[in-house]
Amino acid sequence: MRSRNLVIRIGIIFVCLIYGTCFGAYSQNKKVEIVKFEHLQKVLNQVSDTTVVLHFWATWCRPCMEELPFFEELNTTYNPQKIKFILVSMDFVKDAETSLKNVLERNKIKSKVVLLDEPDYNSWIDLIDKEWSGTIPATLVLNSNLRKRKFYEGKVNVSTFSDELKKMCPVTIQN
DSSP states (O other), X not given: OHHXXXXXXXXXXXXXXXXXXXXXXXXXXXXXXXXXXHHHHHHHHOOOSSEEEEEEEOTTOHHHHHHHHHHHHHHHXXXXXXXXXXXXXXXXXXXXXXXXXXXXXXXXXOSEEEEEOOOOGGGTHHHHOTTOOSOSSEEEEEETTTTEEEEEESSOOHHHHHHHHHHHSTTTOOO
């Protein structure tokens, strides 16, 4: 009887450890880093052969939500390649732990997500692209080593965007 209780206790502890490890890691992936523009500025100024995709979006923006699965799919497809996807949320900071986190969990987003806490849009929008009116969704693709930069305002055309992404990373993307 004692050994049976011991086995049951060990089993319960084991299940708790596995449960905590699995679900703890899952929730850690959903933590959203709140950043200032300087954080993105470092990404923009970094000299690298890695192509960077900065996608500006928000949970309250219908076109943004429609194309969110497309960017997640691209992140999964090109994950081993030299492409870095950063989903830049334009949501309010107060919504980071509620609506934003819920959207990320519901859509199983594994891409890196940052929430940009810069309410004075006029101070940084031109630094992303001088032609950007501030409309979202908006996407910037850049590769500093190749000296290539492409900006998309509004919802992207899936096939055009995919073709352009291949041009930005000709060495790493074959198909």
